[in-house]
Amino acid sequence: MTPAARIQAAIELLDTVITSARAKGAPADRIIADYFRARRYAGSKDRRAVRDLVYRAIRLCGPVPASGRAAMLAVAGQDEAVRALFDGSPHGPAPIGAGEEPANTGLAPKWLAASLRASDLGGREIAALLGRAPLDIRVNALKADRSTIALPEPGEPLPSAQGLRFASGTPVEQWEAYADGQIEVQDCGSQLIVEALPVGPGDTVIDLCAGGGGKTLALAARLGNAASLVAADTDKRRLGNLAPRAARAGAAVDHTVLLDPGQEMRALAPWAGEADHVLVDAPCSGSGTWRRSPEGRWRLDRVELGRLNLLQDHVLDLAAQLTRPGGSIAFVTCSVLDAEGPDRITAFLARHPGWHSEPLTLPLGRPRGAGIRLDPLHDGTDGFFIACLRSP
Structure with a gap:
């Protein structure tokens, strides 16, 4: 050409x-x-x-x-x-x-730029959302360790326990370690979120919006396959990718559950009130991932954001039905907008008396409302919001 x-x-x-x-x-x-x-x-x-x-x-x-x-x-x-x-x-x-x-x-359509500024993001933070992202991997602790794994090129150690960073475009999916399930592509922020969850061996953990199962696999690795993991989603195609990924990684996922939108509790009834922890990696605008998909700014409008907020509230309410007394929910969005983070936690606590938020410990991020926000400028990760909710 x-x-x-x-x-x-x-x-x-x-x-x-x-x-x-x-x-x-x-x-x-x-x-x-x-x-x-x-x-x-x-x-x-x-x-x-x-x-x-x-x-x-x-x-x-x-x-x-x-x-x-x-x-x-x-x-x-x-x-x-x-x-x-x-x-x-x-x-x-x-x-x-x-x-x-x-x-x-x-940087964004006027209404969206105003929403970003209202979420206390300045010009430098917004511009960083549109930079080029590096490529992060998680070494699968079920099969390997960051300190000893042999890779075609060295990576930069990340604050996560098994994370390594490479330049954008590094062909890690062509490496033997990837084919053998020793590594997974996963942003450092996602890795840190899984490490911060209040879960332990023997727990029943439901990944309610599991998608392709990236965080499910990270949970299996963190807990050494010593927890009962349930991966659920409404997307048959994405959920179908989990079984071969889990087999490659040596990860034990006890149940994968395909959900019917609006009728989710029919399939989840066996776990009603039984889960020690529910991870809600909620559908969102993806504003925290614009480094990878910058056209996401063009997809989002006020109507779509409102629809997503209703969906986020819905999955949080489902999670509350699944959580045992004294259990917990982690609410995560790959968004930097307050409407998809602190505002959803405030709304949940108003709907569910007796529940309360509790702090999480991450090596990166800053407090935002009842949770923590990560962003590319300050943390070098995608943009995320995470908060923990404890059942009465």
């Missing part, structure tokens, strides 16, 4: 990403992968260059751009080399027309 053709390819991809974001469809990384799967003639350098252009435009444009061309014109406005490639050459973009406007730049 010529340099101009790379610009045009990025424009086409951005058009698809914008349409998908508005429709709450596929994420950018999947769209890019599908695009190049159908264009195998593109070499690795072309794919990398186009991908970098796409994400550069996404990070630059706060509000949703009108088009991929407008988004790339915003990049051209800051980079004369990109601007020069709007030259009308074969397979390249048409020349920039008189009066043609680039997309608006910024």
